[in-house]
Amino acid sequence: MTGPSHSTCPSLEHVLGDESPGVSSTRLCRLQALLKKTGTDGLLCVLGIDSRCSKGSTELANYLLLGFYDRSRSMSCPRGISEETLEDVMILVKVDSVHIYCNPINYKVLLPTIVSWRNLRVHCMNNDEYEDQEAAAEEFKIRSFVEMVHLCRTIGVPSGTNGPSQVCDSLVVERWPIIQAFALEAIGAGRGFFTMNHMVVDLNANLHQVYNQMDPVSLKVYITQSLKCFEHQWRNVFSLMNLESSTTARDASPLDIGEPFRTYFHHGR
Template sequence: KSQPDGILCILGIDSRYNEGCRELANYLLFGLYNQNNNDFERTGFPEEVLDDIIILIKPDSVHLYCNPVNYNHLLPYVAHWRNLHFHCLTENEYEDEEAAEEFKISSFVDMVRDCSRIGIPYSCQGHLQIFDMFIVEKWPIVQAFALEGIGGDGFFTMKYELMDVSVDLWKTYSKMDPVSLEDLLFEDLMIFEHQWTNFFANFDTEIPFILELSESQAGEPFRSYFSHGMISSHITDNSPSRQPFVLFGSHSTKENLNSGNFNFPSEGHLVRNTGLGGSTAKHMVVQCVSPKGPLACSRTYFFGATHIPFLGNDNEMHKQTDQVTLLSQIYSAVVEAVLAGIECYAKTSTESKVNEAPCNCSLSVIVDLDCLQYEIYVITPLDNEDSLSLIKTASMMVFDIPDLLTGRGCLGSVVFSESFLTSQIQVKEKDGSISPDSRHVILTAAIPRFASWLVSEDKSFLGTLLTGGDGVYVCSSNPQAVPAEGKLYFFSDGILFFDPHHGSISISKNHMSSISLYDGVSTVFPICSVASCNIVLGDFITQYRKPGKYNKNV
């Protein structure tokens, strides 16, 4: 395929406000000509003066026509361009409108004089138009090219071969450079994380009201964010992996996840009726997708405690948490597999190696069960050399998990995905050998990987309440868990930590020989360590928020 000798970008009325040219100008000038840019409005100059620019980009130089009014606005953005040729009148010369117009035409003719093939950014992303050189010929500045005396001696489209370079430019726009990364981190990612904050706010309510939440209500923040953004988005991919969803319990089947029909979710699917046989749902799968960028993130969250608290001789809770425990164990393995896959891909940049990563994780124990279906993949264009500079999404789904405990029905599916960015450079070692050095960052790591909400009241059998109710944090080394704030209570037969997400975490005195409390100078420090513990505590370390001095054998 032949390459153009230059790429021509004309703004304003001279290109009949072509959106492809505006998009290229905004890419080169860091959004200077965005519609929401207030800097130009404050100048008081009319729009036709401010967007009176022509840019011709050649392999070894750039030609820029502008006027003395917008020159000062453009200069900070273009001063560092190499081999830049300005075509601009002085303020006094610009006052003569006829002379200024003739100068623009002659500058345009001089710019393209050495070219034979000229690329036109005809279409903007997401709005591909059939290229028509006769439409370009009708652009005012292109028509003026044919004027006798000051023009180029003939019609522009007859003298030069025009070609549409829109698609090639879109590939350039999608690359992650320092500027686009800054925009992603400080604009797109912050808006993306805010949608998750709104999502969690739907569940910050009492137990009876959580049960009445529908998939439609829970997913409204993701759906509104996506649908409103798609109005002006250039992304045309409408596959299920690029759509938001919230599905409860047994409704999260493979068929429903792959249907991609999430725009009109049912109001009838509630937390209280989407479990097995119309019972309360044990979990939900959720996904948020950025409508204007590559960010996407999916999670599995739970309804009910994912652990079995000490309840004396009562075994009823053990049966209630069996299904949640099974789902959470599978989800924990899925998270581990995806993170291992990202680590592997960052080192090898090979998708085939990613599929081997789960074999080194605890997931290998689970996928040996013939009844489980799973998929793991990296969503990114891997067939070109530019893939390293693109945002990727690593995802894994385990579909249609059966109730292994009773053999009746399907519990639903488990999903997890992260968006990440990789970077790789070649490093020359002391012995002269060249080896790659890779780094990666998970952009959506701040989205909680694990969360649960109680949908029934817990009971505890730890004897008489002695004291407590003070605020504490429970922390875990598990990558899915974030510090949880709750209350700590001391009973005659043990201790109890309680918060509305995890429920009751209780430790019987039969499993402890002593409790050591630390009084230090920090406002947050360890208070409780369990010595000679006979049970697995899941890496929990309890921390007090207030200083205190206490040491007592239980």
């Protein structure tokens, strides 16, 4: 398999600066340790329209790929590559290996980071087949997905909600286009609904415990982004207090003074 020849396609390292792909490898190991701890065979991450733009999958991809799909960053899509093409990615983390489906266009963007992953299996078409045969590309994606989840009895997914981990609502997962294609006789597994063959478990709460562990990349985000936002909210609080008269300030409740923090927490993150 060869990657694309687009000279304008930057790598993740170029977009993010000098952040080491070794951090991504460490994060992968943490996810694999979580699978072993919970007795889960695989952790599935499907981006874009194939998962109906799953929030949980986007969070997981950002964790593994060092925030590449974080729209809050001052980063636009690499020149000449659509957002849909960039999000044409599926990742399945297993205890001792990891599979990734991608296309030959975003392959070169992802490669500098994923190359550090141990026991990596890449599912990717070559340039000519992908660009000239749209139907064949879709069939390849479905077949890759079926192969990726084969032998995984229990599959964890990130729901992206704040509730406790639980057995997922199968209807939510079954509505994902890639999951619906799983049941196709001619292309997919042809063995009925996905959730008839695999037990799907919500690992969201467990994943957020992993996400909250500090490493060089998360520390950089805290310093360059979170800390600046925190300082900005404090300045708003003090500005609000300075605008009030001394009498009014004494009568102000903690809720009044903390309004900038509450507003940011609910709407600005």
